Amino acid sequence: MAIGGKQVKRLGDLLVQAGKITNFQLQEALKKQKFLGKKIGEVLIAEGYVTIEDILEVLEKQTGITRINLELNTIDKRAIKAVPENICLKNDLIPFGFDGNKIKVAMWDPLNIFAIDDIYIASGFEVEAYLATRDEIKRTIERQYSDEQVTKAAEELSKEKQGDSKSQGNVDETFDDIKNAPVVKMIDYLIRNAIEQRASDIHIEPYEKIVRIRYRIDGQLQQVSTLSIDSLPPLVTRIKIMANLNIAEKRLPQDGRIITRLTDKEVDLRVSILPMISGEKIVIRVLSRDGYQIGRSSLGMSEEELQSLDNMTKNPHGIILVTGPTGSGKSTTLYTILNELNDEGKNIITIEDPVEYIMEGINQVNVNTKSGLTFANGLRSILRQDPDIVMIGEIRDNETAQIAVRAAITGHLVLSTLHTNDAPSSVVRLVDMGIEPYLVATSISGVIAQRLVKKICSKCKKEYKASVHEKKILAMDPYEELILHKGEGCAYCNNTGYVGRTGVYELMEITREHKEAILSDKSSDELRDISIEKGMKTLGLACKSLVLQGVTTVDELAKIAFLNE
Numbered sequence: 001m002a003i004g005g006k007q008v009k010r011l012g013d014l015l016v017q018a019g020k021i022t023n024f025q026l027q028e029a030l031k032k033q034k035f036l037g038k039k040i041g042e043v044l045i046a047e048g049y050v051t052i053e054d055i056l057e058v059l060e061k062q063t064g065i066t067r068i069n070l071e072l073n074t075i076d077k078r079a080i081k082a083v084p085e086n087i088c089l090k091n092d093l094i095p096f097g098f099d100g101n102k103i104k105v106a107m108w109d110p111l112n113i114f115a116i117d118d119i120y121i122a123s124g125f126e127v128e129a130y131l132a133t134r135d136e137i138k139r140t141i142e143r144q145y146s147d148e149q150v151t152k153a154a155e156e157l158s159k160e161k162q163g164d165s166k167s168q169g170n171v172d173e174t175f176d177d178i179k180n181a182p183v184v185k186m187i188d189y190l191i192r193n194a195i196e197q198r199a200s201d202i203h204i205e206p207y208e209k210i211v212r213i214r215y216r217i218d219g220q221l222q223q224v225s226t227l228s229i230d231s232l233p234p235l236v237t238r239i240k241i242m243a244n245l246n247i248a249e250k251r252l253p254q255d256g257r258i259i260t261r262l263t264d265k266e267v268d269l270r271v272s273i274l275p276m277i278s279g280e281k282i283v284i285r286v287l288s289r290d291g292y293q294i295g296r297s298s299l300g301m302s303e304e305e306l307q308s309l310d311n312m313t314k315n316p317h318g319i320i321l322v323t324g325p326t327g328s329g330k331s332t333t334l335y336t337i338l339n340e341l342n343d344e345g346k347n348i349i350t351i352e353d354p355v356e357y358i359m360e361g362i363n364q365v366n367v368n369t370k371s372g373l374t375f376a377n378g379l380r381s382i383l384r385q386d387p388d389i390v391m392i393g394e395i396r397d398n399e400t401a402q403i404a405v406r407a408a409i410t411g412h413l414v415l416s417t418l419h420t421n422d423a424p425s426s427v428v429r430l431v432d433m434g435i436e437p438y439l440v441a442t443s444i445s446g447v448i449a450q451r452l453v454k455k456i457c458s459k460c461k462k463e464y465k466a467s468v469h470e471k472k473i474l475a476m477d478p479y480e481e482l483i484l485h486k487g488e489g490c491a492y493c494n495n496t497g498y499v500g501r502t503g504v505y506e507l508m509e510i511t512r513e514h515k516e517a518i519l520s521d522k523s524s525d526e527l528r529d530i531s532i533e534k535g536m537k538t539l540g541l542a543c544k545s546l547v548l549q550g551v552t553t554v555d556e557l558a559k560i561a562f563l564n565e
Contacts, residue, residue: 011055011111012040018058021049039109056131065110068130070096070140071459071492077148079103082123085145091115094140099128106132106140146193153186154213154225157234183234187242191269193224194286195262198500200327201286204239206232206279218454218501219327222494232279239282243271251275257354258284270354287356296336300502302545304535308446308507313337318445319408321395323418323426329452329503330417331356337415338362338391347386351378352393367393375400383407392416398434405435408443422539423447423508424527427518441515449506451539453546453556457493461485461550470554474544485550502551504543504560508536 012026021029021044029043036043044050060067079095082103088094092108093115103125107115110129119127190213194202199215211227227235240247243256258269270285296306312320320337322330335357342348342361353367353375363385365378375392376399382390383403394417395401408414420426426447430440466474466482476482487497508514508531517527532538537545543557 010040011059011109012044014058014062015044015050015055018062020054020058025049041109052133056133059110059131063110065129065131068096068106068132069459070094070106070132070136072490073097074491074495075140075144077144080144080148082125083119084122085141085148087115087118087122088137088141088145091118092134092137093119094132094137094144095119095123096130096140098125102126102128104128104130106130106137108132108134108137142196146189146196149189150186150193150225153182153189154227154231156182157186157227157231183231183238186235187238190224191260191267191284191286192262194284195265195267195288199286202282202284204235204282204284206276206281208278211235211279217494218496218498219452220454220496229279236273236280236282239271239284240273243269245271245273250280268356296340299333299336299505301505302537302542305505305507305537305542308509309337309448311509312446312448312507313341313413315413315445317408317411317413319404319414319416319443320445321416321418321426321447322450323420323423323447324450325419327452328450329501330450333448333450333503334391334415334417335359338389341389341413346388348389348391349382349385349387350391350393351375351382352391376403379403379407383412387412389413389415394418395430395433401430401433401435405430405439405443408445409439420449422524422528423449423506423536424524424531427514427527428524431518431521437518437521441510441518444510446510447508449508449539451504451543451560452501453504453543453552453560454498455500455502455551456485456553457487457490457497457499459492459499460488460490460497462488466554473554473558474547484547484554486553497553502546504539504546506536506539506542509534 012030015021016023016026029040029047029049032047033040033043041055045052056067059065073096076097079097083095091112093105095103095105097104103119103123105119105127107129109115110131116127116129190202194215197215197217199217201216203214203216203221205212205214206229209229211229211232212223213225213227214221214223237247240254240256242258245254245256253275254273256271258271260267260269265288268287270287272283274281296309301309322333324330338348338350338359342359344361347363348361349363349365351365351367355364355366358364365382367373367375367378375394375396379390379392379400380403390407390412392400392404392414395404404414404416418426418429420429426449427440427444431437463483463485466484468478470484471478471482474482487493489495489497493499511534513530513534514527517530528538539560540557543552543560546552547554547557
C-alpha cells in the first residue's frame with residue numbers, strides 16, 4: 001500500500017534507516033512490545049531510544065506525509081460526523097477536513113493500514129493521511145467530539161415528544177433507560193463539554209420558541225446550541241433532580257449544588273434557577289475543586305507586587321481587602337493567600353456564601369441565612385474559636401464590617417472582599433459603612449484591587465504597528481513607532497485571538513501617610529496620589545505593562561483604563 005506517493009515501511013525500519021535507533025534497539029523494543037501490547041512507537045519512546053519529534057521527523061521525511069498542527073487548523077464538522085469517536089480513540093487519529101473525494105485525517109501512526117481501512121469503511125472516503133502528535137490528537141478528539149455529542153443529544157431531545165412516557169418518569173424504567181434518555185445524555189454531555197472548553201458558567205435561557213445554551217469562556221459568552229422550547233421542562237427537571245431542588249416549584253428562584261467527577265477530577269457545579277416570563281432560566285457555575293491551587297507565581301503579579309503581597313501577609317494582625325467586580329478573580333487570590341498561610345501552627349477559619357473550594361486543614365463555614373447563620377452571626381462565633389486567621393467571604397454591611405475591624409485590632413489577621421472600583425476607594429467605602437476613620441486607619445494592612453484580562457493566543461500571536469489611537473490610549477508618543485501584538489484567530493482559540501486570562505493588580509500598602517490621610521478624612525483621589533508616590537501601580541498602568549510585554553491587547557486595556565484616569 002502507498003501513502004503520500006511512497007511505499008509504506010514499518011516505523012521501526014524507518015527509524016533504523018534514518019539512524020535514529022540501532023537494529024539491536026529495535027529488536028529489544030519488539031520483544032517488549034509482545035508482552036506490553038503497546039505500539040512500537042510508544043515502546044521506543046518509553047525506553048528513551050527516541051523522542052516524539054524524532055518519530056515525526058522520520059515519518060515526514062521518509063514517507064512524504066505532511067506534518068500538521070491541529071491546534072492551528074480549523075476542523076470541518078462534516079469530517080467529524082463522518083468518522084465515529086471510537087475509531088479515533090482506538091487508533092489515535094482525527095479527521096479534520098476534505099480534499100475533493102478524500103477525507104483528511106491527522107494520525108499519530110499514518111503507517112497503520114488497518115486504521116486507514118477502518119476510516120474508509122466508516123466514512124466511504126479515501127484517506128489522505130497527515131502527521132500529528134498524540135497529545136494534539138487527544139485534545140482535539142475531546143474538544144470536537146464533546147461538541148458533536150452535545151449537538152446530537154440536542155437533536156435527540158428536540159425530536160422527543162413532549163408527551164413521551166420516558167420524559168414523564170415511568171416508575172418501571174430501568175437504570176439503563178434513564179441513563180440513555182435524551183435529556184440525561186444532553187446534560188451529561190453539556191457539563192463535560194463545558195469543562196473541556198474551560199467554561200466558567202453554563203447558561204440555559206428560555207425564549208418564546210427556543211432554548212439558547214451558552215458558555216462563558218474567558219469572561220465572554222459564546223453560543224453552543226439551541227433547542228426547541230419543548231425541551232425546556234425535561235432539562236429543568238433533570239437539573240433540579242441532580243441539584244436536589246424542588247421540581248414542583250416553578251414560581252420562586254432556587255439555588256442548589258451538584259458535585260460530579262469527570263476525568264479523575266472532582267467538579268463542583270453551583271446551580272441557580274430564576275423564573276422568567278418564558279420559563280425557568282438556569283445558570284450553572286463550574287468550579288474545579290483544585291482551581292485555587294494555582295500558586296502565587298501563576299496569579300500574574302510582578303516581582304514588586306509579590307513583594308507588596310508578602311509585606312501585607314507577614315502582618316500577624318490587620319485587614320487585607322481584595323476588591324473588584326464579580327468575576328475579577330477575588331476568590332482565587334484569597335484562596336491562594338490562604339493556601340500559603342495554611343500550616344499546622346495556625347487556626348484558620350473562613351465564613352463564605354457559599355464555600356467555593358474545600359481546602360484541607362482549613363475550617364470552612366457556609367452562610368445559611370434561612371437558619372439565621374449570617375456573616376455577622378457566624379463571625380461572632382468564629383472569634384470564640386481561637387482563630388489566628390479569619391477569612392470573610394464579603395463585607396456587606398455595617399455589622400460585619402464592625403466585627404471584622406474589631407477582630408483585626410484585637411490581634412487577628414482578617415481577609416475579606418469588597419465591591420469597589422479600585423484600592424483607595426475601599427478605605428472610603430468602610431468609612432461610608434459607618435466605621436470610624438481612626439478604626440479604619442488602625443485596622444487595615446493593605447488593599448488589593450484586581451481585574452482579569454484575556455491573554456493573547458500563543459498559537460496565532462502576531463506583531464503589528466500600533467495606530468495613533470492605540471498610542472493615545474497607551475499615552476505614548478504618536479510619532480514614535482510602536483510594535484504591539486494580537487491574536488489573528490485560530491482553531492486553538494476558537495478564532496477569538498485569546499486563550500486564558502491573567503490578573504491585573506493594584507496593591508496599596510497602608511503606610512503612616514495613608515493613616516494620617518484617613519484620619520484627616522481625605523478623599524480616595526488623595527489616597528491614590530499618596531499610594532502612587534509610594535510606588536503603587538494603578539490598574540491601568542499594570543495593564544499597560546502587559547500590553548507592551550505582548551501578554552494582552554489594547555482592547556483589554558481600554559476596558560479598565562478609565563478607572564484610573
